[in-house]
Amino acid sequence: MPTSISLDINGRAVTIEVDDPGMPLLYALRDNLELKGPRFGCGLGQCGTCAVFLDGEPVLSCETALTKVANRKVVTLEGLGSPAKPSPVQQAFIDEQAAQCGYCLNGMIIQATALLSKTKNPTVPQIKKALADNLCRCGTHLRIIRAVQRAAQRV
Amino acid sequence: MLDFVSTRRDVLKTGGALLVTFTLAEKACTALAQSGARRKTVASDEVDGFLSLDAEGQVTVYTGKVDLGTGLCTALTQIAAEELDVPLDRVRLIQGDTALTPDQGPTWGSLSIQIGGMRIRQAAATARKALVEMAAGHLGVSATELRIENGTIRGGGKSISFAGLVGGRTFSMKIDNDAPVKDPASYTIVGKSAPRLDIPPKATGRFTYMQDFRVTGMLHGRVIRPLAIGASLESVDESSVAGVPGFLKVVREGNFLGVVATTEWGAVQAARKLKATWSKWAGLPERAQIWEHVRATSVNGDEVTSNVGNSLKALGDAPKRIAATYDFALQTHGSIGPSCAVVEINDGAVTCWSASQATHRLRRQLAAMMDVSLDNVHCLYIEGSGCYGRNGHEDAAGDAALLSRAVGGRPVRVQWMRADEHGWDPKGPPILIDMRAGVDDKGRVMAWESESFVPEDGLGPVPLIAATLAGVPATPITEPYRYNFPNVMASNSAIPYTFPNIKTVAHLLAEAPFRWSWIRSPGRMQNTFANECFIDELAAFVGADPLHFRLRHLNDPRGAELLRRLAVLAQWENRPSPRKDSKGDVVSGRGMSYVKYDMVRTYVGAVAEIEVDRRTGEIRVERFLVAHDCGQIINPDGVKGQIEGNIIQTVSRTLKEEVLFDRSAVTSLHWATYPILTFPEVPDVIIELIDRPNEKPWGVGEPAATIVPSAISNAVFDAIGVRLRSVPFTVAKVLMAIERH
Numbered sequence: 001m002p003t004s005i006s007l008d009i010n011g012r013a014v015t016i017e018v019d020d021p022g023m024p025l026l027y028a029l030r031d032n033l034e035l036k037g038p039r040f041g042c043g044l045g046q047c048g049t050c051a052v053f054l055d056g057e058p059v060l061s062c063e064t065a066l067t068k069v070a071n072r073k074v075v076t077l078e079g080l081g082s083p084a085k086p087s088p089v090q091q092a093f094i095d096e097q098a099a100q101c102g103y104c105l106n107g108m109i110i111q112a113t114a115l116l117s118k119t120k121n122p123t124v125p126q127i128k129k130a131l132a133d134n135l136c137r138c139g140t141h142l143r144i145i146r147a148v149q150r151a152a153q154r155v
Numbered sequence: 156m157l158d159f160v161s162t163r164r165d166v167l168k169t170g171g172a173l174l175v176t177f178t179l180a181e182k183a184c185t186a187l188a189q190s191g192a193r194r195k196t197v198a199s200d201e202v203d204g205f206l207s208l209d210a211e212g213q214v215t216v217y218t219g220k221v222d223l224g225t226g227l228c229t230a231l232t233q234i235a236a237e238e239l240d241v242p243l244d245r246v247r248l249i250q251g252d253t254a255l256t257p258d259q260g261p262t263w264g265s266l267s268i269q270i271g272g273m274r275i276r277q278a279a280a281t282a283r284k285a286l287v288e289m290a291a292g293h294l295g296v297s298a299t300e301l302r303i304e305n306g307t308i309r310g311g312g313k314s315i316s317f318a319g320l321v322g323g324r325t326f327s328m329k330i331d332n333d334a335p336v337k338d339p340a341s342y343t344i345v346g347k348s349a350p351r352l353d354i355p356p357k358a359t360g361r362f363t364y365m366q367d368f369r370v371t372g373m374l375h376g377r378v379i380r381p382l383a384i385g386a387s388l389e390s391v392d393e394s395s396v397a398g399v400p401g402f403l404k405v406v407r408e409g410n411f412l413g414v415v416a417t418t419e420w421g422a423v424q425a426a427r428k429l430k431a432t433w434s435k436w437a438g439l440p441e442r443a444q445i446w447e448h449v450r451a452t453s454v455n456g457d458e459v460t461s462n463v464g465n466s467l468k469a470l471g472d473a474p475k476r477i478a479a480t481y482d483f484a485l486q487t488h489g490s491i492g493p494s495c496a497v498v499e500i501n502d503g504a505v506t507c508w509s510a511s512q513a514t515h516r517l518r519r520q521l522a523a524m525m526d527v528s529l530d531n532v533h534c535l536y537i538e539g540s541g542c543y544g545r546n547g548h549e550d551a552a553g554d555a556a557l558l559s560r561a562v563g564g565r566p567v568r569v570q571w572m573r574a575d576e577h578g579w580d581p582k583g584p585p586i587l588i589d590m591r592a593g594v595d596d597k598g599r600v601m602a603w604e605s606e607s608f609v610p611e612d613g614l615g616p617v618p619l620i621a622a623t624l625a626g627v628p629a630t631p632i633t634e635p636y637r638y639n640f641p642n643v644m645a646s647n648s649a650i651p652y653t654f655p656n657i658k659t660v661a662h663l664l665a666e667a668p669f670r671w672s673w674i675r676s677p678g679r680m681q682n683t684f685a686n687e688c689f690i691d692e693l694a695a696f697v698g699a700d701p702l703h704f705r706l707r708h709l710n711d712p713r714g715a716e717l718l719r720r721l722a723v724l725a726q727w728e729n730r731p732s733p734r735k736d737s738k739g740d741v742v743s744g745r746g747m748s749y750v751k752y753d754m755v756r757t758y759v760g761a762v763a764e765i766e767v768d769r770r771t772g773e774i775r776v777e778r779f780l781v782a783h784d785c786g787q788i789i790n791p792d793g794v795k796g797q798i799e800g801n802i803i804q805t806v807s808r809t810l811k812e813e814v815l816f817d818r819s820a821v822t823s824l825h826w827a828t829y830p831i832l833t834f835p836e837v838p839d840v841i842i843e844l845i846d847r848p849n850e851k852p853w854g855v856g857e858p859a860a861t862i863v864p865s866a867i868s869n870a871v872f873d874a875i876g877v878r879l880r881s882v883p884f885t886v887a888k889v890l891m892a893i894e895r896h
Contacts, residue, residue, distance in 0.1 A: 018420075019400030019401055019418065019420070019421065020400060020420060020424070023420045024420075027418075027419055027420045027423075030367075030419075031418065031419050031420070034369070035360065036360050036361065036362065036363060036364070036367045037359075037360025038360075039364075039366065039492060040366065040492065040493070040570065041491050041492060041493075041573070042573040042825060042826060043572060043573055044573060044825055044826075046573075046825060046826040046827060047491055047826060049491055049492070076360060077358075077359065077360035078359065078360040078361070080359075081359055082359050082361070083355040083356055083359050083361055086355065086358065086359055090358045090359050093354070093358045094350075094354050094355050094358050097350060097351055097354060097792055097796065098354075098358075099224075099351070099353075099354050099357050099358065100224045100225065100226070100541055100796060100797075100800050101223070101224025101491075101538070101539075101540055101541030102224065102353065102354065102357035102358070102362065103224075103364065103490075103491045103492045103539075103540035103541065104491050105357055105358055106360065109358060125835075127834075128834040128835045128837070129834075129835065131834045132833050132834050132835050133833075134834070135491060135826060135831060135833070136491070137489055137490060137491045137540075137541055137543070137804065137831065138224060138541045138800045138804065139799055139800035139801070139802065139803030139804040139807075140796070140799070140800065140803075141803055141832075141834055141837040142799055142803070142837065142839065142840060143796070143799070145834070
């Protein structure tokens with residue numbers, strides 16, 4: 001039986017119908033709400049590319065059951081900014097040209113935003129530690145670190 | 156020269172294809188496919204194959220080489236805009252659409268600028284010349300008095316726009332290989348770091364990757380692969396998934412097994428719950444004996460890649476000889492996003508959206524597998540997660556095609572799960588290389604020999620998993636080209652150094668343990684690893700500084716200049732390795748490496764600075780200093796990005812990566828068992844670009860990768876006097892090498 005679940009996504013109240021309320025949040029975001037920021041990478045909590053904010057804290061949406069997010073605030077990469085009005089962290093990634101394929105960027109920007117909300121001027125080792133669980137295969141790490149440093153000047 | 160020459164021009168000139176309306180993902184650089192029906196040629200010798208100009212003066216470039224996350228779209232846009240003298244934003248790019256873009260072969264081998272981009276430059280130069288001639292006639296002004304500014308031709312007080320000359324109509328002319336290209340001294344766009352067009356949408360979650368692509372009425376599929384690679388499907392219990400919400404169908408063809416559901420989560424759940432029994436199969440070699448297996452594999456033939464003097468005699472006569480064997484592990488592409496494709500079939504016509512690096516080739520493979528005519532298959536490229544070679548995108552397309560056919564042609568999207576990607580994408584094969592050298596009493600190298608054991612060929616279509624499992628008689632449609640360098644795995648087994656006697660031979664193996672394909676710099680990676688370590692071994696053997704030893708044997712001024720600039724960049728200290736002053740458990744070292752890619756193009760030199768801990772066997776790569784000469788640079792920041800990626804990805808491959816398997820299947824099915832480099836382990840990369848605007852542009856996507864394993868190995872030797880000859884340099888191998896030392 002389909003179940004209705006109310007969600008608060010990027011400041012908007014939405015209700016979706018799902019067959020399985022135990023479904024990971026990621027599938028609801030991507031398939032029911034057609035968001036493109038959070039991405040499927042491993043489904044195992046190993047790569048970080050599915051990250052979103054849940055009540056202000058970064059979580060891996062591939063491992064977060066829908067039942068746990070009802071009526072809580074979810075913010076995705078889209079909710080942080082847009083091409084016309086990017087967030088300071090997004091703008092820093094653009095300025096540093098911090099992407100090759102860019103598939104991992106979602107997790108990188110979510111984690112970097114979380115880091116900068118708590119640590120105003122992180123050192124390079126602090127940035128590396130904060131992003132240690134986020135995988136990038138193209139080898140864009142150095143630009144991502146520079147983007148976080150640049151963003152720290154603006155946030 | 157690697158890449159291909161056409162052998163069947165008629166195939167390339169099939170007279171164009173009917174365009175129909177597709178709502179392509181709105182992408183910054185792919186742009187919307189044109190709507191409405193008209194014919195467009197995909198001939199690779201026609202200007203119209205690559206370029207069109209619409210009534211508003213918008214230029215559309217059609218490229219068969221695609222952007223795999225490398226920034227190619229931006230660079231090709233720069234090339235076309237420069238040659239046509241239009242602003243960057245007046246050019247849009249359509250890539251990898253078999254109905255619209257010429258077949259330029261797969262996107263591989265660091266050739267997308269060097270060959271693909273130069274074809275577009277020449278098409279644009281031809282168009283430019285034609286436009287000026289047309290304008291001269293139209294304006295009554297001599298062509299020599301005309302100049303082009305922002306897509307408008309001016310002279311004699313008059314002007315006319317490109318759009319006014321040909322807007323909306325075709326050029327209908329062959330590409331003129333003699334049409335003059337612009338003088339690089341006049342460039343305003345090429346050679347500048349134009350920002351990538353795709354990064355703003357990617358950084359804000361608005362970019363449509365293949366994995367995001369949706370069509371109306373789309374269903375979701377997942378595949379269930381055999382538990383052992385060669386196992387047969389014995390039975391399927393369909394009742395095991397009957398209750399899964401959204402479940403529609405189990406699809407079984409031979410050993411191909413998949414499910415289709417109305418929702419993605421339904422497909423995931425059904426694939427997990429489906430009960431299937433498979434026969435036992437244990438046909439893989441024992442992993443612990445992989446190198447004995449490679450050495451014992453039957454040889455189809457030998458390719459002698461260089462032969463100078465008489466190395467056999469010189470080696471026999473040499474008073475001193477050294478020998479070493481190098482090996483390079485099986486590795487996987489490891490894209491962060493698993494392979495994905497959507498296929499639909501309407502009235503027998505197959506449409507396939509995928510992130511394939513070779514849509515024309517995929518089209519031929521799908522036509523064969525589905526037993527339909529080539530005209531009835533249309534493949535469109537949509538950028539996916541970076542692929543670094545032929546990974547699983549084409550296979551996902553094959554999977555989606557079989558699943559779509561099983562549900563009456565309705566569009567089916569297949570996205571692989573992580574274990575599908577790690578377990579079933581084609582692997583980089585294990586490579587073994589024997590090295591020998593002879594030195595005379597004065598320390599002069601008299602002979603150099605190498606024998607590599609590499610799989611034969613390596614450039615043909617990789618069989619689709621779906622076709623193989625389904626047992627479909629997929630007789631391949633012959634490719635319309637032959638390769639100029641058929642045995643890619645043997646490339647760079649010859650050396651850039653001048654010794655009096657040299658023989659380098661590649662034994663071309665009949666098979667590899669796994670279905671295999673190219674991963675970033677296939678062959679060149681492994682051969683350069685062995686060569687550049689062994690040259691370092693020789694330098695140490697004769698007590699020479701590794702830089703000066705190389706320079707002494709390099710008869711190539713451009714390469715020598717690069718090495719000298721590298722020495723300045725790295726503040727290279729003139730002394731032999733290993734260092735004499737190492738103390739304590741953690742020791743630093745420096746190692747050099749050099750390559751002339753394919754022996755005919757891009758030069759790269761690098762110095763690795765590392766620390767190695769003798770107690771733990773851990774190697775920490777601190778810095779890479781890179782000098783890079785790829786001729787004319789199109790986009791300097793783009794080139795730097797590719798070099799950084801090459802270095803960091805290959806540090807990962809060098810230190811960590813090895814596919815694990817038992818006798819039946821791959822067992823390293825996720826990132827915990829196939830770890831890659833993480834942020835805390837990433838080295839700094841310092842780059843010096845040597846720009847040569849008046850030279851041809853060469854490739855950058857691979858060359859810098861090749862020098863990484865040897866630079867690290869040489870640096871470890873410099874630090875502690877221990878040679879690492881087996882990639883990856885895991886802690887266990889380092890400790891074993893220290894123990895044996």
